[in-house]
Every structure is written in C-alpha cells, then in structure tokens.
Amino acid sequence: xxxxxxxxxxxxxxxxxxxxxxxxxxxxxxxxxxxxxxxxxxxxxxxxxxxxxxxxxxxxxxxxxxxxxxxxxxxxxxxxxxxxxxxxxxxxxxxxxxxxxxxxxxxxxxxxxxx
Amino acid sequence: xxxxxxxxxxxxxxxxxxxxxxxxxxxxxxxxxxxxxxxxxxxxxxxxxxxxxxxxxxxxxxxxxxxxxxxxxxxxxxxxxxxxxxxxxxxxxxxxxxxxxxxxxxxxxxxx
Numbered sequence: 419x420x421x422x423x424x425x426x427x428x429x430x431x432x433x434x435x436x437x438x439x440x441x442x443x444x445x446x447x448x449x450x451x452x453x454x455x456x457x458x459x460x461x462x463x464x465x466x467x468x469x470x471x472x473x474x475x476x477x478x479x480x481x482x483x484x485x486x487x488x489x490x491x492x493x494x495x496x497x498x499x500x501x502x503x504x505x506x507x508x509x510x511x512x513x514x515x516x517x518x519x520x521x522x523x524x525x526x527x528x529x530x531x532x533x
Numbered sequence: 534x535x536x537x538x539x540x541x542x543x544x545x546x547x548x549x550x551x552x553x554x555x556x557x558x559x560x561x562x563x564x565x566x567x568x569x570x571x572x573x574x575x576x577x578x579x580x581x582x583x584x585x586x587x588x589x590x591x592x593x594x595x596x597x598x599x600x601x602x603x604x605x606x607x608x609x610x611x612x613x614x615x616x617x618x619x620x621x622x623x624x625x626x627x628x629x630x631x632x633x634x635x636x637x638x639x640x641x642x643x644x645x
Contacts, residue, residue: 448631460623460636461576506575510631520566520591520630525575 422450422507422524430530437494439527441507442487448510450483450490451521455504464492464505499533536560539624539637546611546618546644554609554640556624564630565607569593570621570639582607583630611642619644 425440441450449468453461467474467483467490474481480493494501508521537558546552558565564583568576578591582601596615601607607626611618621641625634 451633453636458621458639458641460638461625461634463633463635466633520578520581521634522578523568523576525573 422509422522424505424507424524424527426527427525428528428530430532431497433497433499433531433533435497437497437501437529437531439492439494439505439529441490441492441524443490443507443509444488445509445511447485450481451508451510452479452481452490452492453506453508453523455506455526457503461506494529497529497531499531502529502531504528537624537626537635537637539622539640541640542638544640544642546642548644549613551610551612552642554611554622554624554642556607556609556637557605558607558626558635558637559605560626560635561604562626562628562635563604564627564632565601566625566627566634567591567597567599567607567609568623568625570623576623579609581630618642 422441422443449466451466452464455461465476465481467481478495483490504526506523506526508523540555566581567579570576577593579597580599582588585604588599588601598610621639623639624637627634
C-alpha cells in the first residue's frame, strides 16, 4: 500500500524559479525522506528529516515536516535545467513490534525545468 | 569505489522462463531491498533482508524469490509464476532499516 502521496503529479517551471513539492502520508512515521530519479536511472537520496524535526536544509533544498498535518514539502530554490527529474517522498513506518521498519514510496512528482 | 551494482541492465525473457537479477554492494550494509517500478508509478517493495540468511516478503512478493547467502549479494529470481513481470527492477541497500537507501542503476526486464 502507498503511504506517501505527492502533489502535484507534474510541475513545469522556468529556470531560476523555485519549485515546491508536497507529500502527505497517513500513519505515524520515524522519518521522511526525499529521493530524486533521473529517467531510466536508480534513485538518489536527497534529504532525510526525522519526526522530531520541523525543517532541514541541504544546499538549494529545504524540507519541512508537519507531523500534526502528516505532510512534508520539498523546496528547490533557483532551479536549474539539471533539476529536471522525478522526485519521490518515502516514509519510514515502524511496525507495532518496533521491528522491520521499511520505506514506503509515493508515486512521484515529475519536475520539468525549462531553460 | 563503494557502491551498489545491478546486472544486467536490460534483460529479455520468454514466457515461462525463470530469470535471476543480480545485486551486489560493497558498502558493508546490513539491509538490502528489491523494488519494482512500473511506468508512472512509485516503487513497490518485493523483498527485503536485514541480515544474512534472513529475508521478509514485501508488498508484492508473489512470483518472486530471493536469497541472502552473503552480506554483499541479494539476487532476485523472477519465476514463471509472476504474471506480469515486465518492469524496471531496483535494488537498494542501507546501513540499517529506516535509514537512507542507496540504489543501484536498475534492470529493465521485458518478457517477450
């Protein structure tokens, strides 16, 4: 079953603009992660935010987490054509016994940055 | 160079045949995972392993089998029981479960 749902499904912006992508989830999590996938390639980890954190930065990336609303956002500032890719959020849910944690991925957001 | 490799990159199979996809990592990670990705879809977990000689079914394990005889290797066999095997298969590893995952480049399997 899919835990994270990204919004929008597709986003097209001009180079230099900011891109904001959202992710909502349903159950309690330990952490939320964002990944990037270029066409036909494997995923690359971008950033991890823990359930007790509210905001995290990494270069041009800014991630927020609101556990009360069960949502996260990924902001890419000053976008570049090379940012064109699919972006996935993934949630780490821990089972009732505390074991066998695993990531659940959303369907992804397709970002196109026009030069 | 440390990393995770998958082979082959492209694989063609006739209906009714079993096929094994290779996944190797030299990151000294305990946990390894197999995902399936269909066009326009997210990743769905097939199997995962947190330690050598142990593995658990994911959300779509039917028609697949795995083994974890060595820490570095986690091969996936797509059996003839898998009704719709054409997909992009991704292998990943992490230091422990719940941590960031490192992905291989993927294997695209096509059933003819």
